[in-house]
Amino acid sequence: MNVYDFDKTIYPRDSTVQYYLWCLGRYPAAWLTLPCTAWAFLCMGLRLRPKTACKQMFYRFLRHVPEDSVSRFWGENLKNVCPWYLRQRREDDLVISASPEFLLRPVAEALGFALMASPVDQATGRYEGENCHGAEKVRRFRARYGDAPVEGFWSDSRSDAPMAALADKAWLVTRDGVVPW
Numbered sequence: 001m002n003v004y005d006f007d008k009t010i011y012p013r014d015s016t017v018q019y020y021l022w023c024l025g026r027y028p029a030a031w032l033t034l035p036c037t038a039w040a041f042l043c044m045g046l047r048l049r050p051k052t053a054c055k056q057m058f059y060r061f062l063r064h065v066p067e068d069s070v071s072r073f074w075g076e077n078l079k080n081v082c083p084w085y086l087r088q089r090r091e092d093d094l095v096i097s098a099s100p101e102f103l104l105r106p107v108a109e110a111l112g113f114a115l116m117a118s119p120v121d122q123a124t125g126r127y128e129g130e131n132c133h134g135a136e137k138v139r140r141f142r143a144r145y146g147d148a149p150v151e152g153f154w155s156d157s158r159s160d161a162p163m164a165a166l167a168d169k170a171w172l173v174t175r176d177g178v179v180p181w
Contacts, residue, residue, distance in 0.1 A: 001093065001145075001148065001151060002088075002094070002151055002152045002153070002154075003094045003150050003153045003154075003163065004085070004094070004154045004155070005095070005173075006097035006107075008157075009154055010081060010095070010154070011082065013080070014099075015103060016099050016103060019070070019073050020037075020061060022073050022076075023061060023064075023069060027065045029065075030065055032064060033060045037058050037061065040057035041058070043057070052131045055118075055127075056120075056125060056126060062123065062125040063123070070102060070103055070106060074106045074107060078106075078107060078110055084178065089111065089112075089113065091112065092114075093113040093114065095113050095117075096117070096137045097116070097117045098118055098132050098133040099117055099118060100117060100122070101115065101116075101120065102121075104117050116137070118132045119132075134160070137160065141163070141166070150163075151168050151169065152167055152169050152171065153167035153169075153181075155171075155173065156174070158172075169181075
């Protein structure tokens with residue numbers, strides 16, 4: 001199987017941030033959480049609180065957007081998936097991402113890949129498990145697939161080195177293209 005990160009890998013932007021900005025433009029009540037969002041990013045940037053706690057503060061905006069907003073967002077943005085991925089995708093692809101599972105589920109269904117992502121409650125923004133990042137990706141992969149071989153792995157982030165180490169071949173996705181890890 002081939003395994004991919006999602007944001008800035010097979011999708012050119014950070015989908016969570018893009019979804020947040022999209023929601024601000026459509027749901028005025030989401031603006032009520034802007035001070036909390038700013039505080040969350042400051043805390044994360046200065047490492048004052050754990051990353052998961054900061055993200056959970058950020059996700060408070062979800063309380064002010066309707067559930068169908070995710071499908072509407074992807075209705076407008078699915079066309080932005082990177083063409084290089086669409087040319088090489090396979091039925092056994094797995095995307096493993098730190099983004100919320102509820103946000104990526106429609107893309108997984110549309111493109112036909114398996115998905116592992118962060119368990120965030122769409123209604124409250126609360127985590128229902130660990131943020132799917134770094135070594136957590138390997139833990140989840142092993143829990144689901146055991147010692148299954150990973151032919152290739154693609155990511156934009158060196159924080160995915162533990163997952164890249166599992167692959168026969170790994171590639172780093174950059175602005176300039178895809179290069180060997």
